[in-house]
Amino acid sequence: MLDEIRDRPARADEQTAAPAPRTLAGPAAPAGTAGGTGRSLWIAAALVAGLVVWMASGMWGAGDAGAPPQDAASPSSRPVTVASRASQAAMITRYLVNQAEVAPRRDVPLRAGIAGRVAELPVAKGARVGPGDLLVRLDPGDRPARLRRAQAEVARYEGDYEAARRLAGKGYAAAARERETFAQLQAARAEVDEVEEEIANATIEAPFAGILNRLDVERGEYVRQSDELGRLVENDPLVVEVQVAQQNIAHVREGMEVEIAFVTGQQAKGTVRYVSANADRATHTFLVEVEVPNPGGEVPSGISAEARIPAREVMAHFLSPAILALSTDGELGVKTVDGEGAVRFRPVELVRAETDGVWVAGLPEKIRLITTGQGFVRDGDRVRVVETAEAAAASGVLAGPPAALPADAAGR
Known part of the structure; x- marks a missing residue:
């Protein structure tokens, strides 16, 4: 019993004196000391800071890996490809283009010279x-009989006048009788002329060559x-009537050649035969008449037309x-x-x-026209110019609107 009591302090001392186990962080600090706790906090803080730095560096690296080089051009800064061609101006004639009406050379009415019934129509309308x-031909009625009577009166008064003239010459008749018979003879002759004219007016003849347009x-x-x-x-020649504005009448003169395009599709050339000396008060336009040959009457009158009157020479470009x-x-x-x-x-x-x-004026004598892609560029834009043949397959911009661009280009 006493031996067991003596042994207990010895084991307690042994436990106290036993060495503490080693840790990865180094020798253990004495229990309850403030120095060990401070070092642990610093170590934890250092580990957290290192982890944050490592994660941040990974994010930066991932962002830099996908970004294009700083000197690479973005799609918005790349010039659009357009096709162009050189154009040289040429001297052409500028025309005054006016609407016109086509009239016949002559259009006359056929009127009855006497009263009567229609006896004959030898020509058909048209x-x-x-x-x-x-x-x-109209029925002359009693006019032939009147003519014969008037002619008989003429014959009688011719005899009376001749007898009175001979007697007056011999002094057997007064001069008054001679004058009286002469007056009667003249009246009879006038009656003959009048009836003959009425009979002639019973027939209506064509005064010129043409078309019987109405009957x-x-x-x-x-x-x-x-x-x-x-x-x-009469439709040969035709007369094209043009109304020319007052500001353009100075370019028109008699004898100049004018191009006429009829509404029927036919075309011809004519000559200015008349220029009005006075403008219409209401429209302030001048009447110009152009005579156009129409052999055979192929072009009808009464239709509309377009008159092209040469005005002056100008420099112009021809383009689509x-x-x-x-x-x-x-x-x-x-x-x-x-x-x-x-x-x-x-x-x-x-x-x-x-x-x-079309011909257009107002441009320099030599220019380079954009022929394809002009709808995608504005004034001042920089462009890449190619010839028309190359531009057909150069880029999607030339092929259509932005919706037709490649998917990667649309995404950018």
């Missing part, structure tokens, strides 16, 4: 006739003197209407490329239209 051809009577119909029976029209563009102010023009590769909008004035293009 027929071509020559000068002197019979068109209408408004039928055989047996009664007409009065001066009634209109029809109309005779598809090249024309509008500015932000609505001004008509074209887009060109200057020597530095920049787009320039240039206003133009339409001079003349052809079937395959």
Whole structure:
């Protein structure tokens, strides 16, 4: 018992004196000391800081790996590819283009010379006739009988006058008797002339070669003197009547050649035969008549036409209407490329239209026109210029609107 009591302090001392186990951080600090706790906090803080730095460096590295080089051009800064061609101005004639009306050279009414019934219509309406051809014959009525009576009166008074003249010459008759018989003879002759004229007026003949354009009577119909029976029209040559504005009349003169385009599709050339000396008060336009040959009457009168009167010579460029563009102010023009590769909008004035293009004025003598891609560039933009053949496959910009661009380009 006493031995066990003596042994307990010894084991306690042994436990106290036993060495403490080693740790990875170094020798253990005495229990309950403040120095060990401080070093642990510093170590933890250092580990956290290192972890943060490592994560941040990974994020920066990942961002830098996907970014393009700083000197690489972005899609928005790359110049658009356009096609262009050189254009040289040429001297052309500028025309005054006016609407016109086509009239016949002559259009006259056919009127009855006497009252009577229509006896004969030898020519049908619409027929071509020559000068002197019979068109209408009226029944002369009693005029032939009156003519015979008047002729008999003439014969009688001729005898009376001759006898009175011989007697007066011998002194057997007064001079008054001679004068009286002479007056009766003259009256009888006048009656003959009058009846002969009435009989002649019973027939209506063509005064010139033309077309019987209208015939408004039928055989047996009664007409009065001066009634209109029809109309005779001469269409060779035609007369094209043009109204020219007062500001342009100075360019028109008699004898100049004019191009005429009929509404029927036929074309011809004519000569100015008349220029009015006085403008119309209401419209302030001058009447100009152009005589156009029409052999055979192929072109009818009464239709509309377009007259092209040469005015002056101008320098102009020939181009496709598809090249024309509008500015932000609505001004008509074209887009060109200057020597530095920049787009320039240039206003133009339409001079003349052809079937395959238009002539425009207001441009320098030599220019480079943008022919493809002009809808995607503005004045002042820098562009890459290629020839038309190369531009067909150069870029999606030329192929269509932005919706047709490649997917990667659209994403950028």
